[in-house]
Amino acid sequence: MILINGQPENRIPVSDRGLQYGDGLFETLAFRNGELELLEQHIMRLQRGCKRINLSFQHVDSLRAELAMLCAQTAEDSVIKIILTRGSGGRGYKAPLENEAIRIISSHSMPEYPEANQSGVTVRLCEQRLGLNPTLAGLKHLNRLEQVLARSEWDDRTISEGLMLNINENLIEGTMSNLFIVKNQQLLTPALTQAGIAGIMRSKVMEIADSMSIACHEKALTVNDLLDADEVFLTNSIIKLWPVKTLLHNDTNTHWQHGALTQQIQNALKDLAH
Amino acid sequence: MILINGQPENRIPVSDRGLQYGDGLFETLAFRNGELELLEQHIMRLQRGCKRINLSFQHVDSLRAELAMLCAQTAEDSVIKIILTRGSGGRGYKAPLENEAIRIISSHSMPEYPEANQSGVTVRLCEQRLGLNPTLAGLKHLNRLEQVLARSEWDDRTISEGLMLNINENLIEGTMSNLFIVKNQQLLTPALTQAGIAGIMRSKVMEIADSMSIACHEKALTVNDLLDADEVFLTNSIIKLWPVKTLLHNDTNTHWQHGALTQQIQNALKDLAH
Known part of the structure; x- marks a missing residue:
């Protein structure tokens, strides 16, 4: 309707x-x-x-x-x-x-995502780069050709999301989700000052982290920061949170556990009416 | 219809x-x-x-x-x-x-532009910057929020166009037109490898210049290049060519003549069916 x-x-x-x-x-x-x-x-x-x-x-x-x-x-x-x-x-x-x-x-x-996504998904890195555009960054506007092109890069249903870099090789987000990294018991998420959409679920996670006294920093992140992460997860309003268990990258796979901090955030997101 | x-x-x-x-x-x-x-x-x-x-x-x-x-x-x-x-x-x-x-x-x-535009228009510099996006640069795609925001900056009918810089302060184009500079009997036009729309009239001007053995270079240009120009003009498929006679910039005006080379190109654009 x-x-x-x-x-x-x-x-x-x-x-x-x-x-x-x-x-x-x-x-x-x-x-x-x-x-x-x-x-x-x-x-x-x-x-x-x-x-x-x-x-x-x-x-x-x-x-x-x-x-x-x-x-x-x-x-x-x-x-x-x-x-x-x-x-x-x-x-x-x-x-x-x-x-x-x-x-x-x-x-x-509602999309029929596998129940198993709740304990971990496989993601890839997209070739399509996000442009730099400080005046539109963060906004969920209708100019989404970059996401369309990124999402057209794969057709394998076992890959749940593609991560996008900007043209300066900073890691920004997934095609339809925001990205969080857990490192040394802290949360890191890409700063969205030049590209990306500032998701509502991303804000919610930052709010929850704050209420649990878990530090969360918005900063420039690279693929190396990702490879070096202790845990990785994705958020959006529909999926809420998907832990990332595997990154396909240059014919090698990187794996992460469905870690304790990710689970803590995930539990806190269960009841979300408000 | x-x-x-x-x-x-x-x-x-x-x-x-x-x-x-x-x-x-x-x-x-x-x-x-x-x-x-x-x-x-x-x-x-x-x-x-x-x-x-x-x-x-x-x-x-x-x-x-x-x-x-x-x-x-x-x-x-x-x-x-x-x-x-x-x-x-x-x-x-x-x-x-x-x-x-x-x-x-x-x-x-057809928009009712003043006949006087054929001998020169007044333009301004927009605050809104164009983002950098090499994979979409040149394309006339439907993601045009930057142009909408730039065009919303002025409402004065005596200003015919706004020129746009990218976030690196390179001069790129007008909100609805491409830009050419005449300097030492040569044409210069912004390279559109990172931002901008590669207009059909722009290509036509480059083709005409070539046929007249007038050198035309696509390169990175700045506001200083513009201020230093001998002649300046704008092109698009509807207006064909407008000479720029005045640039409003920081409370000072810069003026150009409706110069010989501009007029030569303008004449060559008169019959354009093919």
């Missing part, structure tokens, strides 16, 4: 700037056990994103009501996607001055 | 990857005096772009027929936009393996 500004509708005008220029933002949320997980955090990220791209988003309460309407029609656990676009109008790249964001919300079946 | 895969239709599915991820390419052509200017060059760029983003585009002949159909309905000089998207399907960023490109073509009224 799809609602556009509250109306059941599965098509948008070709003139929508979301299509024409990728002029918009999105969010992907888990609807699990009758709850939209971390809804407030997702809404706050949308608001921050709108501010950064100068997109008016006054109708937050309408969005909440529409999400409730969508979820009421959704019996099972689902993925809920919110897209905000700048709508139609303007002249070429020049945006209309006063467009309120168009709200497109849709529900999708 | 809009045709999608040959059918009159002004909406696309929300699921289209062009909206979801900016997963596609576009072209903007001038339909002038009953001719689609530089059509073959635009089609070749689409084909090159599709190859770079692994998008199947077999139905080139259908596109030609659809453009003919659209232009037959278009009495006046118009802007014709072609969008190719990867269509719907796939799983998240993972694209379907065999999608043929969706062809969206539309006609739009």
Whole structure:
């Protein structure tokens, strides 16, 4: 089911700037056990994103009501996607001055990931590099061609994710997830000042780490930092947390345990309604 | 009028990857005096772009027929936009393996630029920087948030274009045009290996310069190179060529003449059907 500004509708005008220029933002949320997980955090990220791209988003309460309407029609656990676009109008790249964001919300079946992913997945390194773009870094905007190209590099279902470097060979994230490394009982995660998406689950993990007095540092990381890690895990709003057990890299495999600190974070993420 | 895969239709599915991820390419052509200017060059760029983003585009002949159909309905000089998207399907960023490109073509009224632009325009420098992205540089893809943000910086109709630097302070292009500098009877234009769109009119100017034995170099350029230029001009498929007469920069204005070499190129661009 799809609602556009509250109306059941599965098509948008070709003139929508979301299509024409990728002029918009999105969010992907888990609807699990009758709850939209971390809804407030997702809404706050949308608001921050709108501010950064100068997109008016006054109708937050309408969005909440529409999400409730969508979820009421959704019996099972689902993925809920919110897209905000700048709508139609303007002249070429020049945006209309006063467009309120168009709200497109849709529900999708939850991906059927193997249960075994909870104890560890296999990942690869992508050839596709992330560009450097400080003004857009961190944002979950609609310009995602880099991720599409990275994700097209493999078709082997036993590989759950591809890790991406930026053009300076800094490790940034997975194609659809954020990356954490455990080293000496501390968490490290790539700084997202020049590339990458600052995930809601990434923030949640940092918040949990803080509440457990586990140090967590955002910093520039390389493949060597990864190879040198004690534990490795990935996060996003749908998977929550996947430990990484194997990295395929230059015909050699690197292995990690499903370690104690990863398990501690994973347990803390179990009940996530808020 | 809009045709999608040959059918009159002004909406696309929300699921289209062009909206979801900016997963596609576009072209903007001038339909002038009953001719689609530089059509073959635009089609070749689409084909090159599709190859770079692994998008199947077999139905080139259908596109030609659809453009003919659209232009037959278009009495006046118009802007014709072609969008190719990867269509719907796939799983998240993972694209379907065999999608043929969706062809969206539309006609739009020609922008009413002042006739005086032919002898010189005023431009500014944008604050918004272009990111570095060697794998996508040159392509006219649908990820254009940088241009949207740059173009939102001014609302003064006497400023015709904004010039953009990349994050390394190299001068790259205008928000909707390519940039040429004349220096010592030679043409210089920014190398587009890390950012920017390699315009069809840019290529045409380089071809014309070659045929006139005017040297043209693609190289890294800075604002100082611009300030030091003998003549400056902008190109794109709709405007063809605008000389730059004034640059607004740090409260000082820099002026250039509508010089001889610029006029020579401008004259050569007058008849452009092929």
